[in-house]
Amino acid sequence: MRSYKEIRGILQGRITSHQWQPGDLLPSEQALSEEFGCTRATVNRAMRELADAGLVERRRKAGTRVIQPNSHPATITIPVIRQEIEDKGQSYRYLLLERLEALPPEDVRTQLGLSDNEKSLFLKSLHYGDGIPQQLDIRWINLCAIPEAAEESFADIGPNEWLLQRVPHPNIEHVFRADQATAEEQRLLQLDEGEPVFTIERRTWIVGEGITYVRLVHPGSRYRMATRSSTEPTFS
Amino acid sequence: MRSYKEIRGILQGRITSHQWQPGDLLPSEQALSEEFGCTRATVNRAMRELADAGLVERRRKAGTRVIQPNSHPATITIPVIRQEIEDKGQSYRYLLLERLEALPPEDVRTQLGLSDNEKSLFLKSLHYGDGIPQQLDIRWINLCAIPEAAEESFADIGPNEWLLQRVPHPNIEHVFRADQATAEEQRLLQLDEGEPVFTIERRTWIVGEGITYVRLVHPGSRYRMATRSSTEPTFS
Numbered sequence: 444m445r446s447y448k449e450i451r452g453i454l455q456g457r458i459t460s461h462q463w464q465p466g467d468l469l470p471s472e473q474a475l476s477e478e479f480g481c482t483r484a485t486v487n488r489a490m491r492e493l494a495d496a497g498l499v500e501r502r503r504k505a506g507t508r509v510i511q512p513n514s515h516p517a518t519i520t521i522p523v524i525r526q527e528i529e530d531k532g533q534s535y536r537y538l539l540l541e542r543l544e545a546l547p548p549e550d551v552r553t554q555l556g557l558s559d560n561e562k563s564l565f566l567k568s569l570h571y572g573d574g575i576p577q578q579l580d581i582r583w584i585n586l587c588a589i590p591e592a593a594e595e596s597f598a599d600i601g602p603n604e605w606l607l608q609r610v611p612h613p614n615i616e617h618v619f620r621a622d623q624a625t626a627e628e629q630r631l632l633q634l635d636e637g638e639p640v641f642t643i644e645r646r647t648w649i650v651g652e653g654i655t656y657v658r659l660v661h662p663g664s665r666y667r668m669a670t671r672s673s674t675e676p677t678f679s
Numbered sequence: 680m681r682s683y684k685e686i687r688g689i690l691q692g693r694i695t696s697h698q699w700q701p702g703d704l705l706p707s708e709q710a711l712s713e714e715f716g717c718t719r720a721t722v723n724r725a726m727r728e729l730a731d732a733g734l735v736e737r738r739r740k741a742g743t744r745v746i747q748p749n750s751h752p753a754t755i756t757i758p759v760i761r762q763e764i765e766d767k768g769q770s771y772r773y774l775l776l777e778r779l780e781a782l783p784p785e786d787v788r789t790q791l792g793l794s795d796n797e798k799s800l801f802l803k804s805l806h807y808g809d810g811i812p813q814q815l816d817i818r819w820i821n822l823c824a825i826p827e828a829a830e831e832s833f834a835d836i837g838p839n840e841w842l843l844q845r846v847p848h849p850n851i852e853h854v855f856r857a858d859q860a861t862a863e864e865q866r867l868l869q870l871d872e873g874e875p876v877f878t879i880e881r882r883t884w885i886v887g888e889g890i891t892y893v894r895l896v897h898p899g900s901r902y903r904m905a906t907r908s909s910t911e912p913t914f915s
Contacts, residue, residue, distance in 0.1 A: 444680070446684065448682065449682060449684070461847070461848070465844065512843055512847050513759050513840070513843060514757060514762070515851055515853075515881070516754065516757075517754070517755050517757060518755075519753050519754075519755065520750045520751070520752050521751045521752075522750040526749050607747070607748055608701065611700075611701050611747065612694070612697070615751055615906070616905070617753050621856075621876060621877035621878075622857070622899060623874065623875060623899070637859060639875030639899065640875075645751070661857075663859070666856070667855065668855040669852070669855075
């Protein structure tokens with residue numbers, strides 16, 4: 444018996460290979476369940492996922508049609524900066540600039556879901572490749588969620604790597620932006636006059652509890668983020 | 680009978696829920712096939728996909744262990760700019776600035792896999808939200824792959840939307856960057872002095888044939904790219 448995921452995969456293949464074109468009407472659930480020798484409920488589940496992924500549009504009376512896509516999906520992998528630097532064949536160095544326990548500002552409290560008087564750990568660190576600064580990491584860690592961070596000096600390991608060891612699969616939100624550099628960023632990242640920065644803001648959490656909020660700042664001239672290529676829509 | 684995808688999903692859940700921690704040894708394929716009442720081949724296939732997705736590491740004699748991840752995955756959806764502008768409740772306007780058939784420069788020929796004397800279509804266009812420029816689209820389209828582009832004026836429809844109708848599911852590569860604006864970009868996008876641009880370079884192709892190479896340029900102060908959040912590694 445085929446699972447709905449297998450059937451979803453087959454139907455998806457017919458769409459991405461253009462065997463079924465945008466606007467085309469799909470066969471009925473009845474016809475598909477006969478073709479695949481499975482129940483209508485299984486076909487229905489597969490169709491629902493295709494609809495959720497934006498591949499088809501289901502209308503009660505009019506049937507299911509292939510959607511005209513209006514976006515390009517992209518999957519990116521953001522490695523820890525040490526990995527990224529070593530992959531380029533450069534020697535990696537990490538430097539902790541600042542470490543203190545403090546009350547975060549309101550926008551960070553909102554991002555981490557903290558109440559007014561909960562202390563967090565503030566860390567500022569720099570990551571070098573071949574002696575040249577490649578990333579500035581400005582970060583708050585929620586000490587209620589990760590109390591052991593208070594015991595860690597972060598003198599020898601970057602907070603990103605350290606957190607991945609403690610919380611390997613958090614929920615994540617990212618925002619990517621091109622920004623003008625602040626005076627501090629220009630100085631710490633050794634930027635040229637007028638050189639912009641590529642910033643990644645990341646918020647991670649598990650079961651509703653905020654873990655970390657971080658701004659990763661990269662020299663515009665030395666950083667690019669690339670995607671893997673794929674024809675596959677992603678199912679979550 | 681459970682499919683390898685179902686078993687993969689169950690094993691993945693045990694890893695992302697931290698029931699199995701980084702470094703933990705997984706049960707043997709024999710033990711798992713007994714647990715799930717399926718063949719060892721099915722368990723093996725599920726394990727192989729988990730290994731490909733970077734969740735586990737398989738060693739011939741030593742067994743399979745949960746990997747310590749060293750990256751954050753992120754899935755982004757890059758909508759056509761009209762959609763993006765209308766989603767913000769702004770009125771959309773499109774303006775074609777330049778359209779000519781020409782030999783592309785060498786870097787573009789390389790990206791599109793063109794030989795020396797193949798003409799392509801060059802298009803430069805602007806997309807406005809509430810009368811303010813939001814995106815500059817500088818693009819080459821391979822006329823060998825998409826000859827009908829030579830017949831289209833692109834006076835009324837942006838090339839991104841037009842191409843999505845013709846080639847709805849191409850292979851895609853993206854590069855994201857923060858750049859200093861050129862004088863032309865500053866003028867066309869009405870940028871402030873020193874305002875950087877967020878650029879998206881996109882290359883699309885089908886079955887080895889290049890379709891389009893485009894540089895999408897956005898005002899740094901008016902553009903941000905955000906990801907969906909997910910604990911799920913992606914399987915392609």
